Amino acid sequence: MRFIMRAIIGFFRLFYQSVFLSLSQIWANKTRSILTTIGIVIGVASVTAVIAALSGLKAKILTQVETLGSNTIFIQPKRPDTGPLQHAPWWSIRFLPEQFDGMLEHCPSVKRFGRQTWAGSQTVSFREKSVENVSIRGIEPDCHKIESRPVMLGRPLSVIDEMQVRQVCLIDPKLRNDLRLDRDCIGQPILIGHNTFYIIGVLEPRPESLFGGGDQERSEIFIPFKTSFKLQRYLYIGVLAESKSAEVSEDARAEISFFLRRTRNIKPGEPDNFEVMSLQNLLDMFNKMALIVTMVASGIVGISLLVGGVGIMNIMLVTVSERTREIGLRKAVGAKKSAILTQFLIESVVLCFVGGLVGIGFGQLLTTGIANIPKVELDMAYIPLWAIGISFGFSGAVGIFFGMFPAIKAARLDPIEALRHE
Amino acid sequence: MIAAEADKPTIKPQGDKSVIKLKDITRIYKVGVERIHALDGISLELKENEYVAVMGASGSGKSTLMNVLGCLDRATSGYYGLDGQDTTKLSDAALARVRNERIGFVFQSFELLSQLTAIKNVEMPLIYSRNGWRSRRKRAQSVLERVGLSDRIKHKPNQLSGGEKQRVAIARALVCGPSILLADEPTGNLDSKTSESIMELFDKLHQEGQTIIIVTHEEFVAHHAERIIHMKDGRIFSDMPSNRKKANETEMYHEEQGRAS
Numbered sequence: 124m125r126f127i128m129r130a131i132i133g134f135f136r137l138f139y140q141s142v143f144l145s146l147s148q149i150w151a152n153k154t155r156s157i158l159t160t161i162g163i164v165i166g167v168a169s170v171t172a173v174i175a176a177l178s179g180l181k182a183k184i185l186t187q188v189e190t191l192g193s194n195t196i197f198i199q200p201k202r203p204d205t206g207p208l209q210h211a212p213w214w215s216i217r218f219l220p221e222q223f224d225g226m227l228e229h230c231p232s233v234k235r236f237g238r239q240t241w242a243g244s245q246t247v248s249f250r251e252k253s254v255e256n257v258s259i260r261g262i263e264p265d266c267h268k269i270e271s272r273p274v275m276l277g278r279p280l281s282v283i284d285e286m287q288v289r290q291v292c293l294i295d296p297k298l299r300n301d302l303r304l305d306r307d308c309i310g311q312p313i314l315i316g317h318n319t320f321y322i323i324g325v326l327e328p329r330p331e332s333l334f335g336g337g338d339q340e341r342s343e344i345f346i347p348f349k350t351s352f353k354l355q356r357y358l359y360i361g362v363l364a365e366s367k368s369a370e371v372s373e374d375a376r377a378e379i380s381f382f383l384r385r386t387r388n389i390k391p392g393e394p395d396n397f398e399v400m401s402l403q404n405l406l407d408m409f410n411k412m413a414l415i416v417t418m419v420a421s422g423i424v425g426i427s428l429l430v431g432g433v434g435i436m437n438i439m440l441v442t443v444s445e446r447t448r449e450i451g452l453r454k455a456v457g458a459k460k461s462a463i464l465t466q467f468l469i470e471s472v473v474l475c476f477v478g479g480l481v482g483i484g485f486g487q488l489l490t491t492g493i494a495n496i497p498k499v500e501l502d503m504a505y506i507p508l509w510a511i512g513i514s515f516g517f518s519g520a521v522g523i524f525f526g527m528f529p530a531i532k533a534a535r536l537d538p539i540e541a542l543r544h545e
Numbered sequence: 546m547i548a549a550e551a552d553k554p555t556i557k558p559q560g561d562k563s564v565i566k567l568k569d570i571t572r573i574y575k576v577g578v579e580r581i582h583a584l585d586g587i588s589l590e591l592k593e594n595e596y597v598a599v600m601g602a603s604g605s606g607k608s609t610l611m612n613v614l615g616c617l618d619r620a621t622s623g624y625y626g627l628d629g630q631d632t633t634k635l636s637d638a639a640l641a642r643v644r645n646e647r648i649g650f651v652f653q654s655f656e657l658l659s660q661l662t663a664i665k666n667v668e669m670p671l672i673y674s675r676n677g678w679r680s681r682r683k684r685a686q687s688v689l690e691r692v693g694l695s696d697r698i699k700h701k702p703n704q705l706s707g708g709e710k711q712r713v714a715i716a717r718a719l720v721c722g723p724s725i726l727l728a729d730e731p732t733g734n735l736d737s738k739t740s741e742s743i744m745e746l747f748d749k750l751h752q753e754g755q756t757i758i759i760v761t762h763e764e765f766v767a768h769h770a771e772r773i774i775h776m777k778d779g780r781i782f783s784d785m786p787s788n789r790k791k792a793n794e795t796e797m798y799h800e801e802q803g804r805a806s
């Protein structure tokens with residue numbers, strides 16, 4: 124027991140001494156230390172930046188899942204990967220509204236669904252003010268319930284608006300400002316193209332979105348689904364659906380696919396010309412992609428750490444041979460092999476830690492950089508704590524692994540030979 | 546002055562306790578097929594507080610003897626007892642501990658660590674010592690005082706003169722309270738005046754009770770010692786008291802009494 128305590132205290136002393144000694148060595152050889160640790164710095168900086176980007180993307184997707192609800196299912200036309208429709212023009216595979224009639228009866232796992240159209244960009248005006256390039260979406264009332272875009276003033280679109288093909292609309296607050304409308308603008312007529320629509324409500328601003336697409340600068344107007352066909356005859360239709368629970372979301376996807384293959388007359392053996400994706404699906408896809416990116420990045424990082432490690436080993440060998448007399452002296456005054464080994468091992472680990480620290484600093488700079496690139500959805504990029512831990516862990520491991528050989532070499536030196544060196 | 550060094554007895558010891566006992570020590574180097582007998586059957590006994598100079602032609606085996614005495618090197622055969630303990634069967638780690646606790650080495654070229662201050666250099670052996678950690682600053686300071694360098698504590702080696710460097714090195718050798726102080730040509734890199742002052746320091750340490758062995762080529766250095774051993778071809782050629790000891794034994798004793806108080 125006493126022996127163990129002594130050994131621990133002895134190690135602690137040596138540790139403390141060696142850390143200070145190696146820091147002063149690193150400081151004394153600044154240029155050399157910087158050049159040596161560049162490999163480590165690059166490795167750590169890139170791994171932290173990649174992890175930061177992925178973490179940011181994931182955080183973003185999770186926020187998205189919160190606004191959309193994880194039971195949401197997206198249905199879109201899609202060219203099959205094989206078969207004659209591979210290069211089909213989009214209008215030949217577009218959805219027709221009636222292809223979804225009766226879907227709820229045939230798909231027991233689907234709670235509700237809503238069709239929506241993208242009626243392109245239009246110029247919207249109120250009195251003398253007009254705003255160009257406003258995106259117009261026609262939606263069925265159920266879309267409101269699936270995608271949570273609360274109405275902060277007025278009322279949402281209703282089934283009656285839909286049935287009577289009313290010319291009513293929901294606008295967002297930005298458009299209200301741009302058109303110089305009153306705060307309470309309910310009932311005001313605005314012109315969309317050449318058609319007059321009456322405002323029935325104001326939506327909350329759009330949350331930052333990955334899938335909703337488009338940039339934040341563009342205003343949006345929601346009008347009833349059927350009304351949108353008045354603006355344009357042929358429209359691109361997409362469908363939002365919601366499964367009854369997260370557990371049956373896969374069932375719901377299967378049911379929808381089966382249903383759509385029938386209504387779209389796809390013969391057995393032919394590939395789908397549409398896709399049904401759940402948010403869970405997207406999340407899985409993201410995770411898969413993140414894994415691949417992580418693996419590729421780890422490969423690159425591994426190589427740079429290897430190169431960095433060889434650099435460390437090289438410099439430690441130089442250090443050992445430069446300080447041969449010092450080693451001889453330390454042995455002469457009573458340093459054991461283990462003490463010399465510890466000293467040089469700690470020196471190489473400290474060197475790597477310094478590299479790791481600088482690398483994390485650069486990684487933070489890179490992260491701030493990518494977070495500020497406009498129009499790239501990486502503004503939530505951040506370095507998680509565990510990534511810092513991993514960076515230090517790897518730096519330390521590289522230090523121990525590549526410092527071991529030089530340290531053993533130092534420990535094995537014969538004191539007399541060492542003192543006679545040079 | 547002496548009281549500050551806690552590990553040393555403050556009274557001059559009687560000098561009948563054996564510190565070093567060598568019996569038929571050989572050290573054979575193999576170079577290719579050739580066998581070089583650097584030490585060829587050395588038998589020697591040293592009592593506590595002896596002051597010995599080792600002389601001899603270059604290549605006669607003086608440094609080899611010092612390395613064996615300092616446990617830096619192992620004898621090829623023979624018995625080496627230090628403070629009554631057989632060192633020939635000790636492990637490397639145990640030898641390191643012996644070097645740390647019982648042997649002080651002084652080198653011709655000082656061997657100070659250039660990036661450390663004088664006091665840090667002196668503290669260095671205490672890092673490796675079992676019970677030297679806690680009071681190391683104080684101990685280093687008192688031993689620097691003992692060698693007359695209390696005003697150069699914060700200087701780096703390149704800010705010190707040759708003589709001062711050697712004093713720091715001697716302080717470092719003394720800091721763990723060794724049984725013997727081994728100096729291999731300690732004045733080899735110094736001019737004669739500085740050499741003389743370093744030798745006076747050795748004299749003083751001897752009076753304080755330190756057992757000392759000095760290797761030297763210079764007569765005037767050797768004559769500070771009380772016993773002179775001549776070596777030739779790895780053997781002891783002659784071993785006799787120095788003139789100084791023979792002539793002035795009683796007179797010196799009085800003089801020492803006067804200086805020490």
Ligand SMILES: Nc1ncnc2c1ncn2[C@@H]1O[C@H](COP(=O)(O)OP(=O)(O)OP(=O)(O)O)[C@@H](O)[C@H]1O
Nearest residue numbers: 574575576581583602603604605606607608609610
């Ligand atoms: N590592 C070694 N390998 C082979 N021979 C050696 C080795 N070290 C010393 N010798 C030989 O041993 C003999 C004694 O050497 P040593 O260094 O002890 O001499 P010295 O008396 O100290 O000489 P100097 O006064 O020049 O310092 C010499 O002949 C030398 O060549």
Ligand SMILES: [Mg+2]
Nearest residue numbers: 607608609729
């Ligand atoms: Mg020699």
